[in-house]
Amino acid sequence: EDPTRHRCPSSNVGLELFGYVGIEAVLDQMRIKTMKTGFEFNLMVVGQSGLGKSTMVNTLFKSKVSQKPTGPDYEERIPKTVQLQSVTHVIEEKGVKMKLTVTDTPGFGDQINNENWLRPLDLEFMRRLSKIVNVVPVIAKADTLTLEERAEFKKRIQKDLKAHGISVYPQEDFDDNSDDRILNNKIRDKIPFAVVGADKEHQVNGKRVLGRKTKWGIIEVENPAHCEFPLLRDLLIRSHLQDLKDITHNVHYESYRVQRLNESNLALPPSPLGHSPTLLPSPTLLEVCSGTADCTQPKTESSPFHTWP
Ligand SMILES: Nc1nc2c(ncn2[C@@H]2O[C@H](COP(=O)(O)OP(=O)(O)OP(=O)(O)O)[C@@H](O)[C@H]2O)c(=O)[nH]1
Numbered sequence: 001e002d003p004t005r006h007r008c009p010s011s012n013v014g015l016e017l018f019g020y021v022g023i024e025a026v027l028d029q030m031r032i033k034t035m036k037t038g039f040e041f042n043l044m045v046v047g048q049s050g051l052g053k054s055t056m057v058n059t060l061f062k063s064k065v066s067q068k069p070t071g072p073d074y075e076e077r078i079p080k081t082v083q084l085q086s087v088t089h090v091i092e093e094k095g096v097k098m099k100l101t102v103t104d105t106p107g108f109g110d111q112i113n114n115e116n117w118l119r120p121l122d123l124e125f126m127r128r129l130s131k132i133v134n135v136v137p138v139i140a141k142a143d144t145l146t147l148e149e150r151a152e153f154k155k156r157i158q159k160d161l162k163a164h165g166i167s168v169y170p171q172e173d174f175d176d177n178s179d180d181r182i183l184n185n186k187i188r189d190k191i192p193f194a195v196v197g198a199d200k201e202h203q204v205n206g207k208r209v210l211g212r213k214t215k216w217g218i219i220e221v222e223n224p225a226h227c228e229f230p231l232l233r234d235l236l237i238r239s240h241l242q243d244l245k246d247i248t249h250n251v252h253y254e255s256y257r258v259q260r261l262n263e264s265n266l267a268l269p270p271s272p273l274g275h276s277p278t279l280l281p282s283p284t285l286l287e288v289c290s291g292t293a294d295c296t297q298p299k300t301e302s303s304p305f306h307t308w309p
């Protein structure tokens with residue numbers, strides 16, 4: 001027998017295993033750990049005053065993301081939001097737990113008028129936000145627009161975002177492969193989703209559905225023929241939750257960390273020994289800095305993560 005047979009070559013090509021090692025068991029380990037700890041996901045709704053943000057928070061929780069029981073006396077009007085408010089629900093489906101936190105914010109600007117274009121304030125707000133979080137724009141109160149107006153508004157927003165270099169989720173730069181690109185292009189075509197919010201249930205064909213009752217019928221928020229709320233929910237929860245979290249961690253948090261490290265380095269006087277001031281790594285920093293990298297230096301050029309152009 002060749003005595004070198006069990007040696008692992010340092011390159012990662014052509015490595016053959018002589019016997020079962022059990023690598024596949026790592027999947028079971030991950031599953032068990034995830035079932036135990038569950039997922040966490042944080043969402044924040046922002047926008048002009050009176051757009052329907054608080055209603056959307058309720059819609060998300062009462063839609064199939066989590067069915068929340070409502071009493072017959074559930075009639076109260078949603079008051080104007082005056083401070084930041086977070087609601088957390090632990091949702092469980094087939095043994096998988098998810099802690100979903102939705103943060104509602106007070107609206108900015110005046111109460112909405114019926115002008116459907118993005119104003120410089122909206123564009124600047126989105127431009128700044130898109131550098132620190134994943135932004136998923138939506139057209140609120142889509143039931144107040146005709147189908148033509150919806151389509152025109154959508155096109156206009158897509159054009160404005162492009163013209164102002166605002167990169168919303170899913171960002172083209174972060175498509176991992178051609179399959180991702182094909183799937184994400186379909187989503188990008190549909191963004192911003194035209195959604196309708198409602199926190200009341202109505203009886204439709206013997207079923208209770210979330211919707212807005214009008215003189216002409218009920219606009220069902222979970223009916224894809226009525227609005228694009230189901231697309232939004234599926235993107236956030238069913239298809240892209242992990243990707244949203246990964247981009248938040250690897251891109252947004254990383255650039256925030258770099259910025260803070262740079263700021264602290266600038267703020268501290270130069271060390272008498274001629275070294276850069278040494279930062280005591282916090283637990284989070286330790287986590288990121290595990291390995292051979294020099295943890296005392298902020299990561300800049302050599303960052304292995306995507307950075308914003
Ligand atoms: N037609 C229609 N009205 C909606 C929709 N969503 C919310 N509304 C109504 O719009 C009004 C304002 O809704 P809110 O959810 O309080 O709006 P908000 O964005 O939280 O407002 P602020 O807290 O002041 O920023 C309420 O009367 C809602 O019933 C929608 O999808 N369609």
Ligand SMILES: [Mg+2]
Pocket residue numbers: 053054055079080081104105106107
């Ligand atoms: Mg509100």
